[in-house]
Amino acid sequence: MFHEVKQNKQPMKKAAVGIDIGGTNTILGIVDQKGNCLFEKEIFTDSGKGIVEYLHHLSDIIEEGKILIKDEYKIEGIGIGAPNGNTKTGNIEFAPNLPWKGVLPLVEEFRKIRVEPVILANDANAAAIGEMIYGGAKGMKDFLVITIGTGLGSGFVSNGRLITGHDGLAGELGHINVYRNGRLCNCGRRGCLETYVSAVGIKKTLHQLFRNYSTQSELRSVSFKDLDSRMITEAAMKGDKLAQLAFDYTGMVLGRKLSDVVALTSPRAIFVLGGVANAGDLIISPTKTSMEDNMMKVFSDKVEILPSFLNNNPAVLGSSALVWDKNFFQE
Amino acid sequence: MFHEVKQNKQPMKKAAVGIDIGGTNTILGIVDQKGNCLFEKEIFTDSGKGIVEYLHHLSDIIEEGKILIKDEYKIEGIGIGAPNGNTKTGNIEFAPNLPWKGVLPLVEEFRKIRVEPVILANDANAAAIGEMIYGGAKGMKDFLVITIGTGLGSGFVSNGRLITGHDGLAGELGHINVYRNGRLCNCGRRGCLETYVSAVGIKKTLHQLFRNYSTQSELRSVSFKDLDSRMITEAAMKGDKLAQLAFDYTGMVLGRKLSDVVALTSPRAIFVLGGVANAGDLIISPTKTSMEDNMMKVFSDKVEILPSFLNNNPAVLGSSALVWDKNFFQE
Numbered sequence: 001m002f003h004e005v006k007q008n009k010q011p012m013k014k015a016a017v018g019i020d021i022g023g024t025n026t027i028l029g030i031v032d033q034k035g036n037c038l039f040e041k042e043i044f045t046d047s048g049k050g051i052v053e054y055l056h057h058l059s060d061i062i063e064e065g066k067i068l069i070k071d072e073y074k075i076e077g078i079g080i081g082a083p084n085g086n087t088k089t090g091n092i093e094f095a096p097n098l099p100w101k102g103v104l105p106l107v108e109e110f111r112k113i114r115v116e117p118v119i120l121a122n123d124a125n126a127a128a129i130g131e132m133i134y135g136g137a138k139g140m141k142d143f144l145v146i147t148i149g150t151g152l153g154s155g156f157v158s159n160g161r162l163i164t165g166h167d168g169l170a171g172e173l174g175h176i177n178v179y180r181n182g183r184l185c186n187c188g189r190r191g192c193l194e195t196y197v198s199a200v201g202i203k204k205t206l207h208q209l210f211r212n213y214s215t216q217s218e219l220r221s222v223s224f225k226d227l228d229s230r231m232i233t234e235a236a237m238k239g240d241k242l243a244q245l246a247f248d249y250t251g252m253v254l255g256r257k258l259s260d261v262v263a264l265t266s267p268r269a270i271f272v273l274g275g276v277a278n279a280g281d282l283i284i285s286p287t288k289t290s291m292e293d294n295m296m297k298v299f300s301d302k303v304e305i306l307p308s309f310l311n312n313n314p315a316v317l318g319s320s321a322l323v324w325d326k327n328f329f330q331e
Numbered sequence: 332m333f334h335e336v337k338q339n340k341q342p343m344k345k346a347a348v349g350i351d352i353g354g355t356n357t358i359l360g361i362v363d364q365k366g367n368c369l370f371e372k373e374i375f376t377d378s379g380k381g382i383v384e385y386l387h388h389l390s391d392i393i394e395e396g397k398i399l400i401k402d403e404y405k406i407e408g409i410g411i412g413a414p415n416g417n418t419k420t421g422n423i424e425f426a427p428n429l430p431w432k433g434v435l436p437l438v439e440e441f442r443k444i445r446v447e448p449v450i451l452a453n454d455a456n457a458a459a460i461g462e463m464i465y466g467g468a469k470g471m472k473d474f475l476v477i478t479i480g481t482g483l484g485s486g487f488v489s490n491g492r493l494i495t496g497h498d499g500l501a502g503e504l505g506h507i508n509v510y511r512n513g514r515l516c517n518c519g520r521r522g523c524l525e526t527y528v529s530a531v532g533i534k535k536t537l538h539q540l541f542r543n544y545s546t547q548s549e550l551r552s553v554s555f556k557d558l559d560s561r562m563i564t565e566a567a568m569k570g571d572k573l574a575q576l577a578f579d580y581t582g583m584v585l586g587r588k589l590s591d592v593v594a595l596t597s598p599r600a601i602f603v604l605g606g607v608a609n610a611g612d613l614i615i616s617p618t619k620t621s622m623e624d625n626m627m628k629v630f631s632d633k634v635e636i637l638p639s640f641l642n643n644n645p646a647v648l649g650s651s652a653l654v655w656d657k658n659f660f661q662e
Binding site: 093094140141142143154156158159161163164165166167168169170171172173175176177187188189256259260261263264265266267268294296297298299302 | 424425471472473474485487489490492494495496497498499500501502503504506507508518519520587590591592594595596597598599625627628629630633
């Protein structure tokens with residue numbers, strides 16, 4: 001009898017939990033191997049109760065999800081994307097925008113609660129793995145993902161594996177230098193790429209343009225604090241010259257640095273995602289032009305800049321992809 | 332009888348051929364797995380007779396070497412390091428300093444003559460593999476080798492594998508930009524790192540210092556054409572202030588760019604070799620200071636800059652190491 005029941009049952013399908021920890025919200029999803037999201041829930045990252053409570057809360061949501069997806073799926077692992085998440089140590093290290101300060105042993109703590117394998121990566125690295133597993137980088141072994149949001153993050157893949165560096169902290173494209181004595185960066189130095197190419201960067205650029213030009217712009221009546229990159233995108237789309245110029249300048253700076261990045265790592269494609277990247281061609285077109293203008297001849301017209309294919313749900317897809325990327329379990 | 336003879340024989344030891352193709356000379360060596368050079372010979376690269384003759388000449392030298400090392404060793408493969416050597420295609424592509432122009436199918440041609448596996452890489456990439464197999468990077472999975480000679484070459488290793496990029500052309504550290512509208516580069520653009528950090532670069536810097544300062548220097552009486560980097564090294568060691576300043580400036584420029592490179596790839600160590608690097612602390616010390624001054628805090632005091640451990644014979648060791656690096660045979 002027992003054997004008969006077993007045989008009637010379908011073999012269990014595989015699913016992965018993806019958790020994206022952001023400064024304000026944490027999104028948890030359960031995703032199948034094709035990238036279909038079977039379950040998703042969002043909570044506030046800062047519950048005010050500390051990390052252990054927070055992880056128990058996430059664990060409860062996983063159980064909630066498991067009831068919903070029934071016995072059809074087996075959870076193969078839990079992938080977590082977080083700012084300053086270090087794959088090699090399993091710690092979140094000195095993340096300025098998260099409620100927990102210093103070094104947080106996230107994987108160690110979560111393993112006390114969950115039986116599944118837990119893999120942590122920084123959010124941009126998780127996005128790169130997501131792009132490779134579900135997105136536009138399927139079958140690619142050398143590519144780059146750039147997240148242009150509040151800051152500028154990056155994930156480099158070479159030979160089909162993430163470049164993490166010896167300490168797990170590689171991929172800080174946002175902190176290469178553009179101008180000596182340039183804009184002050186949160187990292188304490190001056191002139192980092194992130195201070196030009198990010199939501200905050202483009203706001204600063206627009207205000208610089210306000211000072212340098214007398215051209216009219218509807219955004220002149222918005223305070224710096226109230227201004228956000230989506231408003232700049234919308235104004236540019238409606239023909240606002242200074243908003244368009246702000247995108248052109250941002251793309252010019254990014255393109256110059258990408259020509260250097262191509263010389264070092266020669267990616268087949270560069271994928272962009274995040275708030276500023278959602279402006280599409282407004283940012284991609286000047287970036288591409290500037291990159292080609294500055295490119296070493298052997299790399300000319302070889303590298304595409306593309307919007308991420310994860311744009312419908314990069315947070316959950318990126319982090320869940322960590323589970324399918326076997327390379328993380330190696331070594 | 333036959334069996335008895337075989338049993339009395341020692342099992343054959345393994346050896347690899349390493350060939351380094353330079354603009355003037357080609358060096359061929361046979362090396363055991365520990366990096367001991369068993370045989371070595373140097374010929375002119377430009378025999379004036381074309382590539383097929385040249386490869387037959389190299390093949391004859393291999394046979395000459397095989398007689399010398401007797402039956403004790405079996406040749407496992409032939410590694411070749413050459414400027415613009417592309418591992419993925421097996422071609423030497425548009426190498427400005429070699430006698431053959433355009434795209435040269437070196438591996439294909441050599442395989443018509445030899446039975447052993449043939450592996451080609453650019454010279455700096457071969458040096459990186461050499462450093463990993465025989466040198467200071469043994470056991471390291473993330474590091475960087477910089478060759479500072481006539482030009483500036485680099486080989487990046489990440490996760491224990493060379494970063495070649497999708498087209499085999501990655502690692503062009505010499506061609507990232509230092510100054511917009513800077514010095515004219517052989518690549519046709521301006522301000523490339525190689526125009527500052529190379530044997531030619533340091534000569535240009537010294538002549539710039541001659542113009543900007545009235546300080547005495549014995550090198551003022553040497554023409555630009557006759558000047559070479561070894562003379563600058565010797566003068567600096569004897570206390571020549573402007574020669575020392577030329578090294579300081581070169582190191583400052585290199586260190587700034589290395590701080591960016593560390594942010595992207597987070598290597599455990601950076602190895603330097605080649606003519607200018609032979610100046611030792613004269614170049615390493617200002618490079619290290621400048622790199623640390625510009626480094627993102629999380630990477631501070633983590634990355635060593637070291638002279639290459641292959642300095643006695645980088646050309647032959649680097650190229651022969653390609654044979655032992657199994658990753659080249661994968662995919």
